[in-house]
Amino acid sequence: MACGVETENERGLCQSCWVDTHFATGQVCDSCGVPVPEGEQDVIHCDSCLSFPPAWDQGRCSVLYVGAGRKLALLLKHSDRLDLVPEMIKWMYASCASLLDENTVIIPVPLHRFRLLRRRFNQAAVLAQKLGNLSGDIVHVDALRRIKPTKTQKNMCRDERFKNLDQSMILNPRFKDRLKGKSVLLVDDVMTTGATLSACAEICRAAGAKKVNVVTFARVARPE
Numbered sequence: 001m002a003c004g005v006e007t008e009n010e011r012g013l014c015q016s017c018w019v020d021t022h023f024a025t026g027q028v029c030d031s032c033g034v035p036v037p038e039g040e041q042d043v044i045h046c047d048s049c050l051s052f053p054p055a056w057d058q059g060r061c062s063v064l065y066v067g068a069g070r071k072l073a074l075l076l077k078h079s080d081r082l083d084l085v086p087e088m089i090k091w092m093y094a095s096c097a098s099l100l101d102e103n104t105v106i107i108p109v110p111l112h113r114f115r116l117l118r119r120r121f122n123q124a125a126v127l128a129q130k131l132g133n134l135s136g137d138i139v140h141v142d143a144l145r146r147i148k149p150t151k152t153q154k155n156m157c158r159d160e161r162f163k164n165l166d167q168s169m170i171l172n173p174r175f176k177d178r179l180k181g182k183s184v185l186l187v188d189d190v191m192t193t194g195a196t197l198s199a200c201a202e203i204c205r206a207a208g209a210k211k212v213n214v215v216t217f218a219r220v221a222r223p224e
């Protein structure tokens with residue numbers, strides 16, 4: 001999947017990529033899903049989520065954004081490697097299955113149409129759709145919209161990211177009454193500071209969602 005070496009299964013990781021993939025398993029932060037040292041409490045939060053509590057309820061990720069996990073996220077985003085999605089989705093489903101209930105609706109983080117033109121597909125929407133196929137939950141691909149093309153957040157610090165996102169997203173008016181009482185599961189490929197996901201979570205909550213959880217493929221463990 002990540003390096004092109006032939007593997008036994010059609011889509012799998014070779015041994016060295018497997019070793020190079022940091023799966024988020026064991027005891028994880030209840031807000032973002034990164035592994036945390038085993039503790040006595042049932043619910044544990046990582047340092048980052050303790051310092052900056054996110055706007056959503058619970059969150060999970062499949063891998064850390066390092067090594068082969070980072071490579072996979074980049075291949076999906078910039079190299080159109082949609083063939084990786086089925087396997088990535090299996091990992092994401094396993095990570096977030098405990099957060100799903102009969103009221104769940106799945107919503108991807110939106111991409112502005114300018115960026116959509118350049119990139120041709122919204123990787124978050126693809127992941128959301130496939131996750132819904134696997135879990136059987138309803139997917140509202142179009143529930144959130146980005147109305148301002150935000151600047152790329154790559155080199156921004158946390159405060160700049162939050163400012164950059166301010167009022168850049170809205171609820172699609174068609175979904176005005178459709179999130180009431182729902183458990184929303186927000187889907188994105190990568191979580192860095194969580195600014196984008198927090199902005200989405202606030203919109204869903206304002207629309208009456210009872211719970212807002214998130215799942216991402218990869219989590220940047222130590223955002224600066």
Ligand SMILES: [Zn+2]
Pocket residue numbers: 001002003004005013014015016017018
């Ligand atoms: Zn490999």
Ligand SMILES: [Zn+2]
Pocket residue numbers: 029030031032033034045046047048049050
């Ligand atoms: Zn966390």
